[in-house]
Amino acid sequence: MKTGRTNEEVALSPSSVWHGDRPASEAEVRVGWDPPTPDELEALGRMGESGTWLLQGRPLKLTNLDKEIFPGKKDRPSVTKRDLVRYYATVAPVMLPHLVGRPVNLHRFPDGVDRPGFWHNQPPSYAPEWITRWEDHFVVDSVPALAWMANYAAVELHAWTSRIPDVDEPTWALVDIDPGPATSPEEVLLLARLFRDGLAHLRVAAAPKVSGQRGIHIWIPVAPGYTFSETSAWVEKLSRAVGATVPDLVSWTWHKEARGGKARLDYTQNARNKTLVAPYSTRPAPGAPVSAPIRWEELDDPSLRSDAWTVATMPTRLAEVGDLFAGLSGRAQRLPEL
16 A cells, blocks of 8 residues: 655654554544754753753753763763653654653663663653653653653664554564674674665565664564464564574574574564664663664664764754654564465
C-alpha cells in the first residue's frame, strides 16, 4: 500500500505515523508535536542552576542544570543537564513518534555517566500528574514529558516494541548486532550489510540505526497479530543465516566471556521484557553519543562509526535527512517464511 508520497517526503515528515494497512488517503496520521519556541529555549539558557521552566504550558521544575552529565572526549565537549534538557526538548518532534503509546524503561545517571547508573521504571510520587502512566511505567507522549525525563537524569530511554493496550503484540522485530571486544568497526559494518542484503532479497522493509556505542540495530516493522515468540524465532533464523556466511566473526554462546571476543547476533531482544535503546536517545558515554537512524547506503562508508552523532550534531543531522524511521513506523508488514 502506498501513500502517494516519496520515501524522502515521508522521512521529512516526522510528525506523521504511516499505516500501511489503510487506504492511501488515510495512511498518514498526523501525531505532530511542536518544538520549543526560541523564547522557550532562551529562557532555559538564562535560567540559573535550578528553577521552573514553562514549556508549552507545562511548568517544569529543573534542578542542577549546570551539573556535568557527560564528560568530554577529544573534540567533543562535556554536556550538562541543561544541554541534555535542551537536546531532548529540541528533538522531541522526531523522537516522540517512536515513544508514544509505549511504556519506557529508563536508564538513569543522576551522578553523571562516569558513575554507575541504574534502571528505573516506576514513576516517583513527585512526578507531575500530567505525565502519562501505564501500570508501573512512564509513557512519554509530549515535549514537556521528554524534557522532564532529561531533568530526571534519564540518559537512555528504551521504549517497548509493543503498544498499549496490546503489550503482548510487538510492532517491531529487532536485530541487534552486538560486537565483542575483538570485533572491529569494519566487521560491524560487514555484518550489517549482510543483513541489508538478506532483507532486500526477502523484500522485507527495515531500517538500521547505529547504537551510539559500538553496535548497529535493525528495526523491522511487523503487522498486528504477531507474538514475541514468533518475531524472535524469525529474527533467529535470519541471524543464523547471516552468521553462517561469516562464522569466524560470530559466536552463539550466551555468556560474553565464552564468546572469544566475537560478535553476537542477539535475537533474544524480541521479548516483552527486553528493549533496545530508542531512536535519538543518548547513550551513557563521554561526549553524549546518540543512537541515530542511518540510510542503508551509509553502511558502505568504511569510516562510519556507531557513535558518530552526538547531542551537539544530531539536530543538524535531522535538519539534513529528517527522521529516517518515519516511513516505517506503523507499517503492517507480514514476515515471509524462512
